Amino acid sequence: MAKIKTSEPGSKKEIIQKVAAALFREKGFRATSMRELAASVGIEAASLYNHIDGKNDLLISICFKVANNFTRKISEVEASDSNMLEKVELLLRFHVHEMVNDYDYVYVSDREWRNMEEPELTRYREMRRLYRRRFTNIVEKGILRGEIKKLDANTAVMIILNSISAVDQWHRIVHKVSAKDLEDNMVSIFIDGLRK
Amino acid sequence: MAKIKTSEPGSKKEIIQKVAAALFREKGFRATSMRELAASVGIEAASLYNHIDGKNDLLISICFKVANNFTRKISEVEASDSNMLEKVELLLRFHVHEMVNDYDYVYVSDREWRNMEEPELTRYREMRRLYRRRFTNIVEKGILRGEIKKLDANTAVMIILNSISAVDQWHRIVHKVSAKDLEDNMVSIFIDGLRK
DNA sequence: GGTGCGGGCTAACGTGTGTTAGTTTTTATA
DNA sequence: TATAAAAACTAACACACGTTAGCCCGCACC
Numbered sequence: 001m002a003k004i005k006t007s008e009p010g011s012k013k014e015i016i017q018k019v020a021a022a023l024f025r026e027k028g029f030r031a032t033s034m035r036e037l038a039a040s041v042g043i044e045a046a047s048l049y050n051h052i053d054g055k056n057d058l059l060i061s062i063c064f065k066v067a068n069n070f071t072r073k074i075s076e077v078e079a080s081d082s083n084m085l086e087k088v089e090l091l092l093r094f095h096v097h098e099m100v101n102d103y104d105y106v107y108v109s110d111r112e113w114r115n116m117e118e119p120e121l122t123r124y125r126e127m128r129r130l131y132r133r134r135f136t137n138i139v140e141k142g143i144l145r146g147e148i149k150k151l152d153a154n155t156a157v158m159i160i161l162n163s164i165s166a167v168d169q170w171h172r173i174v175h176k177v178s179a180k181d182l183e184d185n186m187v188s189i190f191i192d193g194l195r196k
Numbered sequence: 197m198a199k200i201k202t203s204e205p206g207s208k209k210e211i212i213q214k215v216a217a218a219l220f221r222e223k224g225f226r227a228t229s230m231r232e233l234a235a236s237v238g239i240e241a242a243s244l245y246n247h248i249d250g251k252n253d254l255l256i257s258i259c260f261k262v263a264n265n266f267t268r269k270i271s272e273v274e275a276s277d278s279n280m281l282e283k284v285e286l287l288l289r290f291h292v293h294e295m296v297n298d299y300d301y302v303y304v305s306d307r308e309w310r311n312m313e314e315p316e317l318t319r320y321r322e323m324r325r326l327y328r329r330r331f332t333n334i335v336e337k338g339i340l341r342g343e344i345k346k347l348d349a350n351t352a353v354m355i356i357l358n359s360i361s362a363v364d365q366w367h368r369i370v371h372k373v374s375a376k377d378l379e380d381n382m383v384s385i386f387i388d389g390l391r392k
Numbered sequence: 393g394g395t396g397c398g399g400g401c402t403a404a405c406g407t408g409t410g411t412t413a414g415t416t417t418t419t420a421t422a
Numbered sequence: 423t424a425t426a427a428a429a430a431c432t433a434a435c436a437c438a439c440g441t442t443a444g445c446c447c448g449c450a451c452c
Contacts, residue, residue, distance in 0.1 A: 012399085027310070028224075028310060028311070030224065030226035031310075031311065033438075033440085034439075034440060034441080035438090035439080035440095043399085043400065043401090044400075044401060044402080045439095045441085046400090046403090046441080046442080046443095047399070049440095049441070049442080050398075050399050050400075051399085054440075054441075055439095055440065055441095111307065114223070114224060114227075115224070115227065149384070149388075151381045152369075152372075152373045152378075154369055154372070154373075155369055155373065155378055155381040155382065156381070156385060158369060159381075159382060162358055162360070163356075163358045163359035165361075170354075173348075173350055173351055173354060177348045177350075177351065182351055185347045185348050185351040185352070186351065186355060188345070188347060189347065189352060189355060190385065192345075192388070208429085229408075229409065229410085230409075230410060230411080231408090231409085239429085239430065239431090240430070240432080241410085242412080242413095242430085242431075242432080242433090243429065243431070245410095246428075246429050246430075247429085250410075250411075251409095251410065251411090
């Protein structure tokens, strides 16, 4: 089975991965050809295979790098002694932060993961499902404790997660308002709503 | 230029379009082959071309059908005499409604439009941009009038639009809570936030 | 100064794709 | 029932794709 190891920073392999993430985001995984990727890196298509195992492994690396990141974070949040509303806020801020700092990777892992092959596809789905479940548990606990208003926790989590999953507008917005303001805006909307 | 006409309901062309929308949603536009589509319809790939112009025209039809729908709706909302917060709510409810009732079409138009070819791609981008702009104007006016709290209107609209753009979870959720409850949950979160 | 090898190259293979051409079958109408 | 149009079929084309095979250059190292 394919290993999901991270290559050391600055290596050619890592460069290829970065360029691939950018292309996959821009045009989609399937719409990006290895010849195109190679040209963007500055070599021939065949030369790519001196560094990587194939197109699918590129996608796998990207997706699991992000998934591991979020899984690690939610464990940390669960272990913290904040109340549930604060935990939601922590996760919200982390999502925005990751999106701003690792746009290509997060976007691709969110929109292109379907193109992975088995068995990684199933494993990824499971990680995703579990993450949502843990997030939902936090919201549900918050409702039980009276910190969060009564609503369907699944819907709430779905909305929150989707709202962050990117559009091409992210960067344009971040250039107008600062990353910090963006975070605060999002938290403000979700915690207290639009109404003045 | 390709015409974006709607075929009469029940026609074979419409059936093909519907099946195509379902497949494009499930597997992505590029990952769906004409042979696969044909098999789903119950004919041979070549036979499709007695009814449609090609793969790209399928995507074009789907995308513009949805885009026209939303453009029509926002004109209607703008013309109504509700206040700005109510207008946001009207649009929110419409988005949820369309997503629930026309899942495949809305999903595909939202996630696969990049695969369109020129000149439709540019035209679609423009429609999308304009829609967001009109939505943003409503929010901005709401802020000026003191109905909506002070925040970056672009961020707010981006969040709202993204939050609705689908996940594979939509249907599962709709089967657990009713479509009406889903709508109310969303409106509640966005208007008044999560806090109790 | 030879040598191993990382990393680039060209050429090509096999496959799957969207689409067309040409033909036959089915359906509707007179 | 005859006939024309609609809609299915088979066969094939041209192309783009991911990937492999085999080669060659230049650099580090004994």
